[in-house]
Amino acid sequence: MIRTKSEISDIMRKVKGQGTSPEILFRRAVRKLGFRPTLNPTNIYGKPDLAFQKYRVAIFIDGDFWHGNQWMRRKLPSLDHQFSKSNLRTRWAAKIRKNMSRDSAVSARLSDEGWSVLRFWESDIMNNLNWCVSTTVDAVNSAPAPKENILAQKTFAEFFAGIGLVRMGLERQGWRIRFANDCDSKKREIYSGHFTDAHQHFLLGDIHRIDADQVPSVTLATASFPCNDLSLAGARGGLHAKNSSAFWGFIRLIEQMHDRKPPMILLENVPGFITSHKGQDFRQALSALNELGYVVDPFLLDAVNFVPQSRLRLFVVATHTSLPHSFPSPPPNFQSESILRPKLLSSFIKQNSDLLWYLRTLPCPPEKRTLLADIIDALPNSDASWWNQERKEYLFEQFSPKHREIALQMINRRSWSYGTVFRRIRNARSMAELRTDGVAGCLRTPRGGSGRQILFKAGYGKYYVRLLNPLECARLMGADQYKLSPDIQINSALFGFGDAVCVPAIEWIATYYLNPLINELIRSRPAWQ
Incomplete structure (x- = not known):
């Protein structure tokens, strides 16, 4: 009828x-x-x-x-x-x-x-x-x-998967993995040690050489592409330099998926991406997503809201415009500065009003409830992990007068307190910087031992020094239950965690952004085409 x-x-x-x-x-x-x-x-x-x-x-x-x-x-x-x-x-x-x-x-x-x-x-x-x-x-x-109801399935492909912490966060909020890719065999080994189903979906290889037919249809594609050339700590080669240009391999794959493009994309990188090449790199990336039919929504989220680690990261959620949904762009006089879109980012949005935006209202992230002392292993002072006298005195001499005074105050207390130390080059000298606010600095990717965070424990007239171990780093990333094979070298494990994404930050994005959006999109339509 x-x-x-x-x-x-x-x-x-x-x-x-x-x-x-x-x-x-x-x-x-x-x-x-x-x-x-x-x-x-x-x-x-x-x-x-x-x-x-x-x-x-x-x-x-x-x-x-x-x-x-x-x-x-x-x-x-x-x-x-x-x-x-x-x-x-x-x-x-x-x-x-x-x-x-x-x-x-x-x-x-x-x-x-x-x-x-x-x-x-x-x-x-x-x-x-x-x-x-x-x-x-x-x-x-x-x-x-x-037809296959891609939206309702809540499946994802994890590009630049590393050791799988994006997967861990999404799975905690009801998402299912269908594909993972990384080019680092050591990270693949660590991933397989925790995720026993890796052989079913993990493709080891350069993203530039992956064929789109190898990628299944999914609801969401995530891409935590290399930040080496975008970070303020690097040479700032930009989005077309050796490592960070992997982004264009990801864009090529999405484009070649044609009518199988994922309805949603989640990018993750360092805040330096916003200012790389005076903002041109970030604009090029967002323009590329626009050209593929996506509207974009960037925001900044710090791991310190969830775990005792300072780790500010830039996220971009891209949603395909073919979805039966209204995606209004902000007006040219956009004035929505907030915790998640601070002045640096909101100014970029206002200056690039010709891009296709979709800026969702998001709640403020929570305040952390754990401190550095809560995630530290309670090792006895006689444990072999603590440095010998000569080594810890050498570190102490690397403190600036200000940081040395802070260390002495910790030593003279009638209780144990903790801080983290990170070595930096200042005026051609290796200097040790002590942080004592209960928060660790941003975990890095150590090469040859450099970049590893140091734990400083002091009190009762004494002090002890050692490196943070892999399990403590896992806790700093919100991956407390991560299983590490005893065969994995310490530096490989630390590299994996230092190059990963904070798990509860991904959970928060799934809870307050991805899942509510899916909940809206599955209404009044049989499937996303």
């Missing part, structure tokens, strides 16, 4: 909505058009509210409160803000996030079983019944062969 849009509108005007629930209102509307769907069929996974079993179309009418839309309608920064005045806010938010996750899983499974799935908010039924019914009629009348 095929009706025109005009005929559907005429019938909808005759459907009385006052005093009825959204589900009853919708059911009454489709019956007016001559359809007789099955109500709450128990033989269909997820028990949809209505099902057109002959056409294999399943309809879910989701309550805005219980399925995570009310906070969006109220224009709040996050779901948590909806319960800011409730003593049970953690419980309520967790329950609703569980519903959101289940919605995606149900939609993905039904799609795999050959169903077209439509999800409507109750508010859409009440405010735009005509559109909801028209969408349903189109799905029933066309009865297309169901």
Whole structure:
């Protein structure tokens, strides 16, 4: 039974909505058009509210409160803000996030079983019944062969995977790995020691030599490409230099995936990317994503909000414009400076208003609850890891007068306290800088022993010095449960963690950005094409 849009509108005007629930209102509307769907069929996974079993179309009418839309309608920064005045806010938010996750899983499974799935908010039924019914009629009348529901699957490909910490963060929030790639065999070995399924999806090799056909269709592609040529600590060769030019290998792959391009992309790099070559490198990267059909949303997030490590990083979420969603660009007078988009970044956005932006409102990240002392192994003072007298005195002599005074104050206390030391070259001299605020400096990628952070323990008139070990570095990255094979060399492990992404930072992005966006996008559409 095929009706025109005009005929559907005429019938909808005759459907009385006052005093009825959204589900009853919708059911009454489709019956007016001559359809007789099955109500709450128990033989269909997820028990949809209505099902057109002959056409294999399943309809879910989701309550805005219980399925995570009310906070969006109220224009709040996050779901948590909806319960800011409730003593049970953690419980309520967790329950609703569980519903959101289940919605995606149900939609993905039904799609795999050959169903077209439509999800409507109750508010859409009440405010735009005509559109909801028209969408349903189109799905029933066309009865297309169901396509893979990429959005609902929440799958990802992890490029520049390293030891897999992006994977660890995403999996904690309900995402599933389908592909990983890195060119470093030592990192691949560490990855395999923790993720025993690496042989199923990890492709070792140069990204410039990967064929797009080797990459499966996924919801999200992540790329933590090399920062060597973008970092303020490096030579600043830029996005076309030897290491950081790997970004263009990633762009080539995405382009060659054609109609299989992932709906979403997540980039990660150092803040120096914003100013590299006076901002031209960052602009080129974002322009390349625009040209592939993506709108972009950059923000800065520091690991110190989650773990006792200062590690500020730039993230960019790119969302494909073919998705049935509204992606407004900021006006030329964009004035949205915030913790996540500070002056450096907000100024860049204003100066490049011709780029295609999609800037979501995000909540402020949490304040850390752990200190350096909380992640340190309680080794006895006699342990062989502590440096001998000569070696630790040599370090002490490398302190500046200011830092030496701080160290002496720690030594004279009647309690143990901890700091981290990092060696830097100042005026052609190797200097040791002591940090004592309970936070470690940014973990680096040590080569030949340089760049490794040093632990300084002092009190009761004594002091002890040793290097941070791999497990302590894992904790500083929020990867407390990471399994390291005893065969892995210490420097290889430290290189892996120093070149990785903070796990809880990725979790935060998934919780407050990726998952809510997926929750919006799976509504009112059978699949992302």
